[in-house]
Amino acid sequence: MTGWVAIVGLGPGAENLITPEVTQALAEATDIVGYIPYVARIAPRDGLTLHASDNRVELDRSRHALELASLGARVVVVSSGDPGVFAMAAAVLEAVENGAADWRDLDIRVLPGITAMLATAARVGAPLGHDFCAINLSDNLKPWSLIEKRLRLAAEADFAMAFYNPRSKSRPEGFERALMILQEACGDARPVIFGRAISTPEEHISIVPLTDARPEMADMRTMVIVGSSQTRIIKRSGAPLVYTPRSVAP
Amino acid sequence: MTGWVAIVGLGPGAENLITPEVTQALAEATDIVGYIPYVARIAPRDGLTLHASDNRVELDRSRHALELASLGARVVVVSSGDPGVFAMAAAVLEAVENGAADWRDLDIRVLPGITAMLATAARVGAPLGHDFCAINLSDNLKPWSLIEKRLRLAAEADFAMAFYNPRSKSRPEGFERALMILQEACGDARPVIFGRAISTPEEHISIVPLTDARPEMADMRTMVIVGSSQTRIIKRSGAPLVYTPRSVAP
Numbered sequence: 001m002t003g004w005v006a007i008v009g010l011g012p013g014a015e016n017l018i019t020p021e022v023t024q025a026l027a028e029a030t031d032i033v034g035y036i037p038y039v040a041r042i043a044p045r046d047g048l049t050l051h052a053s054d055n056r057v058e059l060d061r062s063r064h065a066l067e068l069a070s071l072g073a074r075v076v077v078v079s080s081g082d083p084g085v086f087a088m089a090a091a092v093l094e095a096v097e098n099g100a101a102d103w104r105d106l107d108i109r110v111l112p113g114i115t116a117m118l119a120t121a122a123r124v125g126a127p128l129g130h131d132f133c134a135i136n137l138s139d140n141l142k143p144w145s146l147i148e149k150r151l152r153l154a155a156e157a158d159f160a161m162a163f164y165n166p167r168s169k170s171r172p173e174g175f176e177r178a179l180m181i182l183q184e185a186c187g188d189a190r191p192v193i194f195g196r197a198i199s200t201p202e203e204h205i206s207i208v209p210l211t212d213a214r215p216e217m218a219d220m221r222t223m224v225i226v227g228s229s230q231t232r233i234i235k236r237s238g239a240p241l242v243y244t245p246r247s248v249a250p
Numbered sequence: 251m252t253g254w255v256a257i258v259g260l261g262p263g264a265e266n267l268i269t270p271e272v273t274q275a276l277a278e279a280t281d282i283v284g285y286i287p288y289v290a291r292i293a294p295r296d297g298l299t300l301h302a303s304d305n306r307v308e309l310d311r312s313r314h315a316l317e318l319a320s321l322g323a324r325v326v327v328v329s330s331g332d333p334g335v336f337a338m339a340a341a342v343l344e345a346v347e348n349g350a351a352d353w354r355d356l357d358i359r360v361l362p363g364i365t366a367m368l369a370t371a372a373r374v375g376a377p378l379g380h381d382f383c384a385i386n387l388s389d390n391l392k393p394w395s396l397i398e399k400r401l402r403l404a405a406e407a408d409f410a411m412a413f414y415n416p417r418s419k420s421r422p423e424g425f426e427r428a429l430m431i432l433q434e435a436c437g438d439a440r441p442v443i444f445g446r447a448i449s450t451p452e453e454h455i456s457i458v459p460l461t462d463a464r465p466e467m468a469d470m471r472t473m474v475i476v477g478s479s480q481t482r483i484i485k486r487s488g489a490p491l492v493y494t495p496r497s498v499a500p
Contacts, residue, residue: 016271019364024266058496084371086496090379093493097484104486110372114269114362121334122360129340130392131400133383133409142380142498150381150407157403158396159383234347236354243343246308246336248392 003069005106007089009082009113010041014199017114025076025111033065034078034088042078056140058088062095066103082115086136086164116223117162120195123205125234125241127193127225130248132160137178138168144177151178155185160231160244163224167215176215182226183210191233191242193225194218207233207242253319255356257339259332259363260291264449267364275326275361283315284328284338292328306390308338312345316353332365336386336414366473367412370445373455375484375491377443377475380498382410387428388418394427401428405435410481410494413474417465426465432476433460441483441492443475444468457483457492 006025011017026032031049032042039052053061065075079087089110096103121128133154139147154161161182166175189209194217196204206217210226218224227244234241256275261267276282281299282292289302303311312327319325329337339360346353371378383404389397404411411432416425439459444467446454456467460476468474477494484491 011269014271016274017269017362019261019267019269021264021266082368082372084368084376084378086379089372089376090493090496093375093379093484093491094495096491097482097493104484105488108491110375112267112364112368112372114364115368118332118334118362118365122332122339122362125343125360126334126339128334128384129336129343131383131385133381133404133407134378135381141496143500146408146498150409153403153407154383157383157400157407159400232347234343234354238355241343241346241358243340243347245344246340246391248396250393 003072003074003106004109005065005069005075005077005092006109006111007077007079007083007092008111009115010038010078010080011114012081012116012119012199013197017119017199019113022111022113029074029076031068031073031075032078033061033075038078038080058091059095062088062092063099065092066095066099066106069106070102082113083110084112085115085134116164116198117225119198120193120223120225123195123198124193124207126243127227127231128160128162128244129246130160130228130230130244132162134162134164136164137174138165139171139174140168144174148181151181152185155182158228160228161226165220166218166222166224167220172215175218179213179215186210186229188229190227190229190231193242194222196222198223207240253322253324253356254359255315255319255325255327255342256359256361257327257329257333257342258361259337259365260288260328260330261364262331262366262369262449263447267369267449269363272361272363279324279326281318281323281325282328283311283325288328288330308341309345312338312342313349315342316345316349316356319356320352332363333360334362335365335384366414366448367475369448370443370473370475373445373448374443374457376493377477377481378410378412378494379496380410380478380480380494382412384412384414386414387424388415389421389424390418394424398431401431402435405432408478410478411476415470416468416472416474417470425468429463429465436460436479438479440477440479440481443492444472446472448473457490
């Protein structure tokens with residue numbers, strides 16, 4: 001049996017947001033490797049071994065997946081959202097680069113998924129309809145000073161911004177500082193979207209002006225999207241629609 | 251019959267990258283509205299009317315979709331990739347905001363899809379595995395000076411960058427200028443990925459150092475991803491893997 005590794009995105013939560021390509025890989029797998037809550041989304045079946053591990057052990061998990069594949073297993077590494085956006089694909093490739101020489105010759109595929117910022121944006125309209133950036137607000141793996149620098153430059157560039165991991169348990173004050181920087185740098189009431197657990201039964205969305213955004217509106221299951229200076233809200237009888245126009249006047 | 255509008259993403263091209271949610275909406279539709287090559291991806295069937303229109307008529311197309319829905323049709327507006335990323339969702343919402351008052355009360359949904367940058371990134375590894383930005387390089391709807399400003403600020407922020415519409419027919423020199431700005435601002439040989447028609451039979455990928463990137467390597471079907479200063483290439487017997495590590499040293 002020839003082993004392989006597929007690093008796949010399960011999307012934000014709903015079954016109907018998983019691509020058929022990923023469903024097919026899951027059906028062919030002998031082993032599923034991933035963080036506990038993501039592995040819990042995979043239905044057990046005969047011939048499939050589930051390997052669930054805790055958070056913050058991404059490199060150990062990656063090496064485990066590569067080792068299994070080098071022994072002939074068909075391994076699916078599961079991420080939520082898209083595996084290439086603040087998820088497992090970079091971790092597995094880091095393990096490849098620094099690991100056993102024969103891991104480089106493994107069949108390694110990355111299968112894309114619906115990442116949280118796209119799912120959240122879609123729920124409220126099209127806040128990412130113009131140029132935007134995506135920033136991981138966790139400072140576990142990078143200095144906070146770099147996050148601050150990027151926030152200020154992104155505001156100056158007038159990007160809409162999508163924030164992953166806005167509030168870590170270990171450093172809850174980071175998001176508060178991020179909001180203060182944006183309130184100062186942007187100086188307006190542009191919309192901020194808090195999308196929690198999008199497409200799951202726990203889904204919750206709130207839209208507030210930047211001037212009213214508060215850190216406790218987000219937790220680790222929340223995607224935060226901050227509009228650009230051009231982002232607009234359409235009021236109507238139901239939930240409002242938020243979009244960033246395609247055009248910027250000269 | 252109660253009409254609705256669903257603005258959906260068909261993904262980059264392959265059938266197995268279309269979400270089941272989108273497939274379901276297509277199955278329920280009475281009318282499909284979109285740009286000619288995207289409507290051509292929809293299989294005709296009894297009870298389904300296909301309305302294909304040319305490029306650059308996004309607002310007319312949006313108003314047509316809203317008008318059909320207000321008359322009771324179940325309308326799917328098709329985009330490639332994700333409808334919220336440089337695609338039809340923002341155009342439809344602009345038409346809603348500036349259109350007939352009763353359009354605001356229509357059932358309007360945006361259904362996400364696999365956008366080109368995620369599909370291209372997945373094909374080569376994880377070049378968007380750390381903070382990144384997405385910029386539409388077409389200056390049809392915004393001044394070129396704003397694009398230049400964003401390129402310089404994105405380089406200063408050390409974002410990986412994904413470029414949509416790198417080379418328009420009407421302004422082919424824009425991408426050449428963009429590359430010159432990046433070569434000057436970044437001053438290194440970081441990888442640039444040209445992903446053309448990803449997941450289709452015409453798929454073509456090339457990876458070159460920024461110093462060797464040339465404008466003719468892209469056309470309108472190409473997604474261009476420029477790595478950050480941290481992006482790495484893993485050489486191996488097959489196609490190389492490209493990833494941006496999760497960590498930045500303090």
